[in-house]
Amino acid sequence: MQSRRKFLKLGAGAAIGGLAVASLPKTAAAHPSDETAWDETVDVIVIGSGFAGLSAALNAKRKKLGSILVLEKMQVIGGNSAINGGWFAVPKNPIQLSQGILDDSPEELVNDQMIAGRGMANKEILTKVANRALDAYQMCIDAGVEFRKDFNIQVGGHNKARAIRTKHGTGGDITTKLYEAGRREGVEYRLQHYIEDFVRVGDKIEGVVVRRGYRFPDQGTGELVRIKANKAVICASGGFARDMKLRAVVDPSLDPTLDCTNHLGATGEVMLSAAANGALPIHLNMIQTGHWGSPDEGGFGWSNALLSIGWHEGISVSVLSGKRYMDERTDRLTASTAIMNNRYSDGSPAYPLVFFNYNDHPDDDRVVRALRDEMAWKVDSLEQLASKFNVPLDALKKTVKEYNEHVAQGTDPDFGRKMDTAKVLKAPFVVSRIWPKVHYCMGGLKTDADGRVLDARTMSPIKNFYAAGEVTGGVHGQTRLSSCSCLETLTMGFIISEAIKANA
Template structure:
């Protein structure tokens, strides 16, 4: 039952038909009693990103017993540690200080209903939005620092509600949550790969783990069994780095696209849960980040740089020198517009984004991007035209037209909100863009309390919970920028309350 090597090979290239064939039969009570457990904990958390760290710390604070976090990689944090450090918080202190007094959790949900395109879980989004200030206070209480006075309106949002960590990275949050957990008695283990769940009927009672695993070699380390007395929380993130699984669930996704995720985002735990009956939803909804740069690998600096470009500058096609989209639309809208820019042979014709250099002299986002040659300073439109092979006459017309729109605060071409746009004047900072695979909207179905649903009975699998990107069916077709961190932190609070409530039931 717990040695399904053939199923675990699915992530390396099996077909979807192999999933059903590999679903194991649940163990009997006598089989489970025969297991020689190597150790025991009360709450076992799988994954050490925002979701896992929040769940672990909050479970400890709920007084539900010992808490152990398992991370398969060699460092704490997963994708969360390398993300851009954005957090959507309606009614955050900086927002209120800016005079934005008409925001609310309900306003955030309204924006998400639009981006979700009818596929979202409204009740789940509302629950998360209503816990936004709790998530913020969790960060502040553990020592997370946010940029002074920084609160902006990002793509797809109708209000300025996105704050950002001091250093513009999610590591500012993961480090503090981890440190708080250590102080409060949470135990963390690195290089622990989940090989299987140990089930007793529709109840999870522990896991089989490869200890001292070195990614990606499954022959490293040794197998041990860890018993979970009260709960197992899946917070292992998405599967954006699993190219074979991506190809199975969404054959339309361009396999040549780069990915923003850490190398460990391969989804084996999600597949293992499915093998034990967990219901998957929306697995084919995989989001691309429209701020990706073809001039750097992985997540990179482009996200930070484009937080300027989308607001104050413009994006133009190198094919004709014209704007081609609302630069402040949601990720799905922008990604689709960007990827229409193709050469005659179908290869990418990377559009450029540019804004005024002199408005950001010394800004760390610009300094890093230019240093790493994923952005360039150009002295004129003529130089830009020559360097990126853009028709000069049209480029000049586009800039002149945009500057007129800045003056009138109206964009008749694409309906862009122009409140942050500025008149473009040389010299410029220019970067190239192309989307990257970024976020999996699909994953395991849960109820609002984070209990994993068994697709065979449509009831919760006892003691099994899931939060964060491993879950599916929450955001719908497109997730808005700055809402993933919110979801993970908030659901870490929710799941800790659920575990305590379930123990008292």
């Protein structure tokens, strides 16, 4: 029996993440199997409306799993997915094939991911995800998502060009279209619904306790109701990068002054409630930073888009030495570590610079926006660059001269960078400062390859309970490659809906 006392005990166990425990509705003391204990019953509850939640809901509906209800705590649809960069890794995508890249495969993508994961990634899950990449791509196309024409590039840590990007360079291009598709097909979405707790009976999650009418971030708003799920509860609530208390607990080494790319609602209380109900959390101390962050803008910003030029065509130099200090196209963990090694003697950040040729992109929206918002600057010479940012001029000139020679030779003897997209540097330049930002939680709820959440006590799946996206852990290991979050979250919608169908 799931009593009121039990609910409060479980809620208190989640308080470490800043989750406030509130009084439960009068029906909470009733036996959960008694239909009078529930305020409402649906077939599938999806928690969260980012890529993972939207894909899971749409695919569940298409699998004819009955009534599908998406609960979003914020006032808008999309979560972090709506503000991400819109990058999507798809082996064998049509643009890649039109570029003559015919030897890519899901297996090659997984191999790149396993290398980035440093021995901690889950090959079974990554393989299952990679094999459904084209399905997820087609789902987006069918929903009306537009991708940039002829745009497919090789991003950090990948061995081939397989990353496409949405037309406007934002995940909102995908979230809006999947939401609209779900609405057309009968998925119900409710905003301002905060998950207070799960209702677990034995080895099964039967439903959720929801704060309806919640107004972020006020825990005292709304009213508590209980919603039963006949077939499944799918947790797609995202990460906890904005929960400073939890971040400090799980990774005390993480610099608390680092900015964060996530929206303010990325606070992880749903994951903690699931853990209090027996779900197994893993890898919580593995918090990824985005190496493309700019100290000259807050949050996600334009730097991610601008650096999609800089990392490929330009170079990054230390303001301390005027020299390059890393392979500009390496994975996020390696790059972030190298960037944050640039510090003054007092330990304060010595923000490195990234620059590339202005005349190659004068009308590019990424450049226009960055210059407009002053998170990048146009400089007419290396002398002006060195003066503006206090860089040793002679060392800078030598670095650029050697780099241009390496571009001509097509090799990088200093750092082993792949030089196929590198360009000889010629003034004027677009230059920006960089510093990592907290970006992605590698840890979360442990699932099997079908998205079933595992019980910490039995290591077997909790019945009716699934999870997808950043709320999960143990998928990517120590670092996730760029463009693979969109891939994972969208494909898991197919995988989980099929698992629910099989179970049902």
